[in-house]
Amino acid sequence: MTKARTSSVVIETPEGIAFTLLLASPVTRFLAWIIDFLAIMALDAGLQNALRITGILGADFAQAAGILGYFVLSTGYGIAFEWRLRGQTLGKRVLGLRVMDAQGLRLDFSQIVIRNLLRAIDLLPVFYMVGGLVSVFSRTAQRLGDLAANTIVIRNPKIEQPDLDRLLGGKFNSLLEYQHLAARLRQKATPELAGIALGALLRRDEFEPQARVELFDELAAYVQSLVKFPAEAVENITSEQYVRNTVQILYRGK
Amino acid sequence: MILDLPRFLAAERRYWTELASALDRIESDPSRRPSLDEIKDLHYLYQRASADLARIATFSSEPETRRYLESLVARTYAEIHESREGRRRMNVRRWFAQELPQTFRRHLRAFWLAVAVTLAGCAFGVLALRIDPGAKAVIMPFAGLMESPVQRVAREEHAKKDRLHGVKTTFAAELMTHNTQVAFFTLALGMTWGFGTVVTLFYNGVTLGAVSADYIQSGQSNFLMAWLLPHGATEIPAILLAGQAGFILAGALIGWGTSVPRGQRLRAVSRDVLTLILGISLLLVWAGIIEAFFSQYHEPVIPYALKIAFGTVELTALTLYLGRSGRSTS
Numbered sequence: 001m002t003k004a005r006t007s008s009v010v011i012e013t014p015e016g017i018a019f020t021l022l023l024a025s026p027v028t029r030f031l032a033w034i035i036d037f038l039a040i041m042a043l044d045a046g047l048q049n050a051l052r053i054t055g056i057l058g059a060d061f062a063q064a065a066g067i068l069g070y071f072v073l074s075t076g077y078g079i080a081f082e083w084r085l086r087g088q089t090l091g092k093r094v095l096g097l098r099v100m101d102a103q104g105l106r107l108d109f110s111q112i113v114i115r116n117l118l119r120a121i122d123l124l125p126v127f128y129m130v131g132g133l134v135s136v137f138s139r140t141a142q143r144l145g146d147l148a149a150n151t152i153v154i155r156n157p158k159i160e161q162p163d164l165d166r167l168l169g170g171k172f173n174s175l176l177e178y179q180h181l182a183a184r185l186r187q188k189a190t191p192e193l194a195g196i197a198l199g200a201l202l203r204r205d206e207f208e209p210q211a212r213v214e215l216f217d218e219l220a221a222y223v224q225s226l227v228k229f230p231a232e233a234v235e236n237i238t239s240e241q242y243v244r245n246t247v248q249i250l251y252r253g254k
Numbered sequence: 255m256i257l258d259l260p261r262f263l264a265a266e267r268r269y270w271t272e273l274a275s276a277l278d279r280i281e282s283d284p285s286r287r288p289s290l291d292e293i294k295d296l297h298y299l300y301q302r303a304s305a306d307l308a309r310i311a312t313f314s315s316e317p318e319t320r321r322y323l324e325s326l327v328a329r330t331y332a333e334i335h336e337s338r339e340g341r342r343r344m345n346v347r348r349w350f351a352q353e354l355p356q357t358f359r360r361h362l363r364a365f366w367l368a369v370a371v372t373l374a375g376c377a378f379g380v381l382a383l384r385i386d387p388g389a390k391a392v393i394m395p396f397a398g399l400m401e402s403p404v405q406r407v408a409r410e411e412h413a414k415k416d417r418l419h420g421v422k423t424t425f426a427a428e429l430m431t432h433n434t435q436v437a438f439f440t441l442a443l444g445m446t447w448g449f450g451t452v453v454t455l456f457y458n459g460v461t462l463g464a465v466s467a468d469y470i471q472s473g474q475s476n477f478l479m480a481w482l483l484p485h486g487a488t489e490i491p492a493i494l495l496a497g498q499a500g501f502i503l504a505g506a507l508i509g510w511g512t513s514v515p516r517g518q519r520l521r522a523v524s525r526d527v528l529t530l531i532l533g534i535s536l537l538l539v540w541a542g543i544i545e546a547f548f549s550q551y552h553e554p555v556i557p558y559a560l561k562i563a564f565g566t567v568e569l570t571a572l573t574l575y576l577g578r579s580g581r582s583t584s
């Protein structure tokens with residue numbers, strides 16, 4: 001039996017709670033590596049310039065320091081950043097990625113060192129070909145270094161509470177006049193519908209006028225198909241207001 | 255599930271904020287050890303957040319809150335359920351006197367396998383050169399080794415100028431970085447089920463055996479020992495330790511005779527591999543210094559007997575250190 005590739009890892013805790021870690025795609029990881037590569041080059045350029053300025057210590061010493069400096073930078077960059085920034089390098093931070101233990105446990109320093117040292121193999125023959133191929137065939141998108149260190153790279157989006165006060169504040173909600181229907185709506189609405197309706201409201205100013213009207217018409221029609229409110233509750237309100245009222249019922253309850 | 259959501263959020267949010275702050279404190283300093291009270295509080299808040307997540311998981315209207323709670327539970331789970339010894343600052347003296355030699359001895363079979371593969375390579379190199387001396391260019395593709403040993407010894411012993419004058423430190427740095435890369439590569443190839451590690455060790459053995467055979471056949475044993483022993487006494491063991499670490503990885507990857515999942519097997523050996531990596535790095539830094547500043551100078555500058563004695567002392571000390579150090583506390 002072949003194991004299908006997944007886009008997330010579900011970890012079940014001994015308390016019976018499951019949480020999901022979203023896996024980063026090989027392409028995003030490659031882009032993060034390019035940012036890190038440029039950062040290493042910039043740091044190395046700074047180091048070489050500093051050594052040139054302090055050349056009074058002798059050309060031999062400066063050259064040796066340059067060689068060792070580049071080696072330490074290229075090998076230690078990933079280790080130092082992932083340790084101090086808890087699984088993130090600059091590239092990973094920019095693209096919202098993070099290295100995690102594959103079992104969701106705390107990342108150990110030894111895991112960070114191993115996954116970074118095994119990059120030497122993953123980079124072969126050029127541009128992460130070995131690592132890319134292995135991660136494409138890995139169920140959890142692990143390159144060889146990740147397999148050896150038992151780590152995964154996840155997407156780490158910043159999670160914030162939606163500002164409902166700004167969105168819903170102070171407007172009359174005609175649907176709330178019918179509490180029993182509002183309760184039925186709460187019962188019938190799926191989490192996906194609630195998320196889509198809220199997302200549409202939050203991003204309403206980004207849509208073209210025509211697309212905005214069509215989207216809210218479609219959403220309002222779908223909500224009406226779940227629970228039918230009396231005509232007097234919905235007359236004289238736009239589809240967008242209807243969806244706004246629905247979101248208030250789902251998120252606020254009253 | 256019937257849930258008064260606004261009331262639920264109002265009641266629980268402060269606990270989530272408290273949990274997030276506690277996690278921020280713990281995560282901001284990886285080497286910090288939280289107090290018992292902090293751990294108790296964290297455990298309580300974790301259980302509370304887990305219960306809240308279970309309550310809200312099936313509720314339609316709070317996908318953002320659910321994701322937020324999931325992230326909190328995931329972060330706390332990582333801190334609470336980690337059974338490996340916590341993060342602490344490295345005690346250099348303890349690491350050097352106990353951890354490195356004990357780790358080496360714990361995986362002695364992997365080390366002997368690395369030695370056996372290297373010796374097999376040496377034997378192959380010796381035999382190949384004896385059967386076909388013309389194969390020297392193929393077996394030892396290094397320009398510096400192409401001239402006959404007699405010619406080289408004569409050139410080195412009659413040299414009027416120091417050929418490394420003004421570049422000794424650079425040479426040492428090049429040796430350190432190159433050898434460390436080779437060692438890390440040997441180790442990393444353990445992830446090819448050990449096949450790559452075997453090939454690298456065998457190839458190193460072939461080169462070593464062929465060079466040795468070439469110099470011994472030419473009657474230059476003294477020069478050979480004086481040239482190789484001072485830095486080879488630490489450089490060759492370092493490569494063998496890299497092979498040992500590679501075989502440890504390979505063993506965990508293959509997992510003969512164990513039902514433990516692969517991820518846990520690799521996790522179990524990760525700290526031992528790290529310890530060996532640090533040991534290898536130290537040995538190769540030393541080897542680079544000795545090779546650049548000592549090994550490359552021959553009679554009459556430095557007597558061969560002194561160089562051989564120096565190398566022998568190094569090898570004996572390393573053997574005693576890896577074999578005996580930290581025995582009483584293991």
